[in-house]
Amino acid sequence: MNATVMQIAWRTVAGRRRGLVLLALPVLLIALAVVVGALTDPSVDTTLAIVEGLGVVVILPLVALIATSSVIVPELEDGSITYLLAKPIRRSAIVLSKVTVVALVTIICGVIPIAVAAYILEPNEPRLVLALTVGAFVMALGYSALFMALASTTKHAIIAGIAYIFLWEGLLAQYMPGIRWLSIQRWGLKVADTIRDISTKANDLPLWYALLAMAVVVVGGVAWATRRLARYNLSGED
Amino acid sequence: MSTLVLDRVSRWYGDVVAVNDVTMRFEPGVTGLLGPNGAGKSTLLSLMAGFLQPSAGEVALDGQSVWGHPEVYRTLGLVPEREAVYEQLTGWDFVLANAQLHKLPNPRAAAQHALDIVEMTPAQGRTIKTYSKGMRQRVKMASALVHEPAVLLLDEPFNGMDPRQRLHLMELLHTFGADGRTVIFSSHILEEVEQVARQVEVIVAGRHAASGDFGAIRRLMVDRPNRYVLHTSDDRAMAALLMRDEAIRAVSLRPDGGLDVEATDFGRFAQHLPRVAREAGIRLRDVSPTDESLESVFAYLVAS
Numbered sequence: 001m002n003a004t005v006m007q008i009a010w011r012t013v014a015g016r017r018r019g020l021v022l023l024a025l026p027v028l029l030i031a032l033a034v035v036v037g038a039l040t041d042p043s044v045d046t047t048l049a050i051v052e053g054l055g056v057v058v059i060l061p062l063v064a065l066i067a068t069s070s071v072i073v074p075e076l077e078d079g080s081i082t083y084l085l086a087k088p089i090r091r092s093a094i095v096l097s098k099v100t101v102v103a104l105v106t107i108i109c110g111v112i113p114i115a116v117a118a119y120i121l122e123p124n125e126p127r128l129v130l131a132l133t134v135g136a137f138v139m140a141l142g143y144s145a146l147f148m149a150l151a152s153t154t155k156h157a158i159i160a161g162i163a164y165i166f167l168w169e170g171l172l173a174q175y176m177p178g179i180r181w182l183s184i185q186r187w188g189l190k191v192a193d194t195i196r197d198i199s200t201k202a203n204d205l206p207l208w209y210a211l212l213a214m215a216v217v218v219v220g221g222v223a224w225a226t227r228r229l230a231r232y233n234l235s236g237e238d
Numbered sequence: 239m240s241t242l243v244l245d246r247v248s249r250w251y252g253d254v255v256a257v258n259d260v261t262m263r264f265e266p267g268v269t270g271l272l273g274p275n276g277a278g279k280s281t282l283l284s285l286m287a288g289f290l291q292p293s294a295g296e297v298a299l300d301g302q303s304v305w306g307h308p309e310v311y312r313t314l315g316l317v318p319e320r321e322a323v324y325e326q327l328t329g330w331d332f333v334l335a336n337a338q339l340h341k342l343p344n345p346r347a348a349a350q351h352a353l354d355i356v357e358m359t360p361a362q363g364r365t366i367k368t369y370s371k372g373m374r375q376r377v378k379m380a381s382a383l384v385h386e387p388a389v390l391l392l393d394e395p396f397n398g399m400d401p402r403q404r405l406h407l408m409e410l411l412h413t414f415g416a417d418g419r420t421v422i423f424s425s426h427i428l429e430e431v432e433q434v435a436r437q438v439e440v441i442v443a444g445r446h447a448a449s450g451d452f453g454a455i456r457r458l459m460v461d462r463p464n465r466y467v468l469h470t471s472d473d474r475a476m477a478a479l480l481m482r483d484e485a486i487r488a489v490s491l492r493p494d495g496g497l498d499v500e501a502t503d504f505g506r507f508a509q510h511l512p513r514v515a516r517e518a519g520i521r522l523r524d525v526s527p528t529d530e531s532l533e534s535v536f537a538y539l540v541a542s
Contacts, residue, residue, distance in 0.1 A: 004338040008324055015326035078322030083332075083381060086287065086316045087339040088309050230306065233290055 002089055005097035009071045013105055018070045022105065025059045026113030033117035044128065047121040048198060051114055056136050056192075057170070057185060060110040064143035065161040067105040072098050072151045073158065076232070085232060092226045099148050099222055106140040127196040135192025142184040142214045145221030152228035180205060187214050239266050239418050240300050240313055240388035242286060247295035249281055256281040258444040259295070264389075264422055268415035270435030271424040272455070278444040279424040280319060283393045286422065287316045299389060312340070315387035317378050319394045323366055329353065329377045330362040336381040345384075352380040357406065371398035379410070390414060392423035396430050408434045428455075464504050468497040469524035470515070479514050483507075496524075 013019055032050055036042055042050075075081040084094050115133040122128050146164070151157040173179040173186070180186040180203070187210035190203050242264040249257040256278045273279050284290040285297050288304035288311075297304045304310045324332055333352055337345035353362050356376040361369065366377060375395065382390060392411075396404050411434050414421045425431050431438055432452040440448040440455060448455060470476045477489045477497055485506035490498045501507035515522050 002339070004335050008327070008335055011326060012324070075322075075324075079318060079320040080322040080324055082289070082316065082318050082320075083323065083336060084339065085289070085308075086311050086314070086382075087336075088311045088341075089339060090308065231291070233284070 001097045001100060002093045003097075005084060005089070005094050006101050008084075009098050009101040010104075012074075013067055013070045013101065016070055018066055022063060022066055022109045025063055026109050029055050029059055029113050029117050030120070033120040037120050042121045044122065044125070047118065047125075047128070050121065051118045051132055052189070052192075052198065055110075055114040055117055056132060056139070056188070058165075060106065060114065060136055060139055061143050061161075061165045061169075061185070063110040064102060064106040064140060065147055065158065065165065067102045067109075068144070068147035068151055068161070069158050071102050071105075072148060076151065077155065081229075081232060085229070091230045092222070095148065095152075095222055095225045095229060099144050099225075102148065103140055103144040106144055107137065111136045111140050125196075128198070131192040131195035131198060134195055135188045135190075138191050138211075138214055139184055139188030142187065142217050145218040145225075146184060149221040149224045149228075152225040181209075181213075184214070184217065186210070240420050241265055242389055242420060242422070243298050244282075244286070245296050245298070247282075247285055247292045247297055249285060249290060249293050256444050257285065257292075260441075260444075260446045261295075262439055262446060262449070264420050265437075266415070266418045266420050267437060268411050268421040268423070268435045269437040269439060270431035270452075271422060271439050271441060272428060272431045273424075273426060273441035273447075275426050277426075277441045279426075279441055280393055281444075282441060283391055283422070283424055287314065287391050289316075312385065313388045315382035315385065315390045317375075317382045317390070317392040317395055319397070321371070321374055323374065323378060323381075325366040328363055328365050329358055329369070329373075329380075332366060332377060333362075333380045333384060337384040340385040342385060348384045348386075349380075352383040353377075355383060355410065356380045372400060372403040375399060375407075376403070379407070387419070389420040390422070392421070394425060395423050396425060396427070404430075464501045464507065465528045466499045466501065466507075467492070467524070467526050467528055468499055468511075468522065469495065470497070471521040471523070473497050475518060476515065476520050479518055479520075480511075483510055483514070485510060498528075 013022070032054070036046065036050060040046070111133060114136045115129060118129040118132045147157065147161050150160050154160055168179065169183050169185045173183055186203065186205060189198070190205045190207060190210035192198055193203050194207050244260055244262045247257060247260045248255065260282065271279050271282065281290065285292055286304065288297070288307065291305050299310050299314060302310055304314070327335065330349065330353065334345055334349040337348040342348045353359050356379045358373065358376050358380060361373060366374065369377065375398065379395070395407060399407065411421050411423065415436070423434070432455070436451055438450060438452050438455045439446065448458060468476065473491060473496060477491060480486045480489050480499060485501050485503040486499060487502050488500040492498055511525065512522070
């Protein structure tokens with residue numbers, strides 16, 4: 001990894017208006033938890049509906065996608081990635097640094113708010129809080145690597161990412177149960193479900209499969225993006 | 239001292255050939271890559287910078303292939319044509335980051351030195367977003383200079399510069415060349431190239447059309463047959479007078495009035511024409527070149 005690459009990536013996230021969107025999503029989640037927690041005595045089902053249904057399923061992947069859209073997408077589009085590539089640095093170090101920043105942002109704006117919201121709603125259920133946090137953490141790594149691979153492959157990475165989150169994992173997965181074998185969300189929920197039974201989504205995947213699949217996505221995504229970056233073509237207009 | 243060698247390099251995209259079997263050798267000093275827009279200059283520079291894989295042939299820097307070997311960037315600096323930089327950074331942060339990416343022993347001193355060279359010190363504290371086009375160009379230069387590369391590649395570096403900045407950059411390139419660096423820049427403007435480069439390589443339609451010192455290229459370009467259209471008070475008499483001159487190869491009467499003239503020696507024709515006209519009492523109403531566009535100059539070079 002390379003500290004300078006990470007530093008530049010970090011400043012691109014923090015320095016843009018997108019940074020505010022990144023904060024708005026977790027603030028929304030925590031505010032909702034505070035309001036529901038104050039007005040009602042939430043059941044475990046309510047907690048899961050908010051923290052899992054909104055936080056883990058929607059906000060977490062969106063945060064990872066928005067972070068990717070600031071950290072890598074613009075510079076591939078406008079060619080400023082040239083300044084990183086025209087250096088004696090390994091391409092894998094550049095990709096790893098960027099994925100790490102995306103994952104860090106996703107942890108700060110996704111995983112931690114999920115933990116906070118879960119704690120606000122269920123302060124007496126530490127195992128539930130832990131399950132959702134660990135599940136979200138594993139998913140953050142998976143999404144970061146997947147979106148990096150997408151960004152290095154297509155100019156329409158953001159649309160592809162949205163389609164993956166809402167069509168594939170969201171809509172289609174409801175009608176085609178086989179998709180659970182190919183869904184970062186389901187692998188993460190399986191990890192959470194192993195720590196404490198959350199049983200909102202029937203999850204009969206073997207744990208070893210969920211962990212292995214996640215590892216393959218992380219390692220494969222980084223390797224693929226490295227390969228793509230090594231072939232980055234500078235000349236667009238001549 | 240470093241040498242960049244292109245050995246029978248071609249690059250095609252599907253059916254389109256962007257660079258066609260180019261062999262060149264770049265030695266220390268300033269070389270201009272001259273060609274019309276769309277000739278393949280940027281593709282060629284991308285190939286030289288290791289940002290594009292040759293479809294055939296090889297680009298080597300001091301014997302090391304530049305494709306897939308990021309180590310070459312220790313000796314290679316690149317100033318891309320595209321304006322985009324990390325514009326939310328200040329000029330200083332951007333150049334410093336470049337120095338750090340090179341893992342230089344003293345990145346702060348290197349960044350300061352590079353910014354001094356391009357005279358960007360006064361504006362280095364502002365974010366790049368606020369820079370003019372010329373300032374961006376200079377900060378890009380600084381970023382390519384931090385590691386004092388032996389080979390410097392610049393893609394259309396004079397684009398968007400005002401005359402003063404242009405002059406400054408020309409002086410800079412001169413100095414680098416005199417220091418023993420291999421400086422290669424592209425341009426589609428002959429005057430730009432001949433003011434800086436001793437060596438000129440002409441690229442037309444992806445092919446290496448001509449090579450030589452700028453004097454030779456200049457002569458090739460100027461001493462070609464020039465075509466003009468004249469409108470005079472007495473076309474027929476003017477035609478007769480012109481044909482007596484050795485610098486004129488052909489004259490013909492245009493059906494709608496006026497003369498088509500083909501001159502072999504531009505300088506002589508330019509001096510000769512007004513004198514002949516005055517002596518004969520013929521009024522010149524219009525003298526206009528018909529093929530002065532750079533494209534036609536290049537087309538001539540390719541044909542010769």
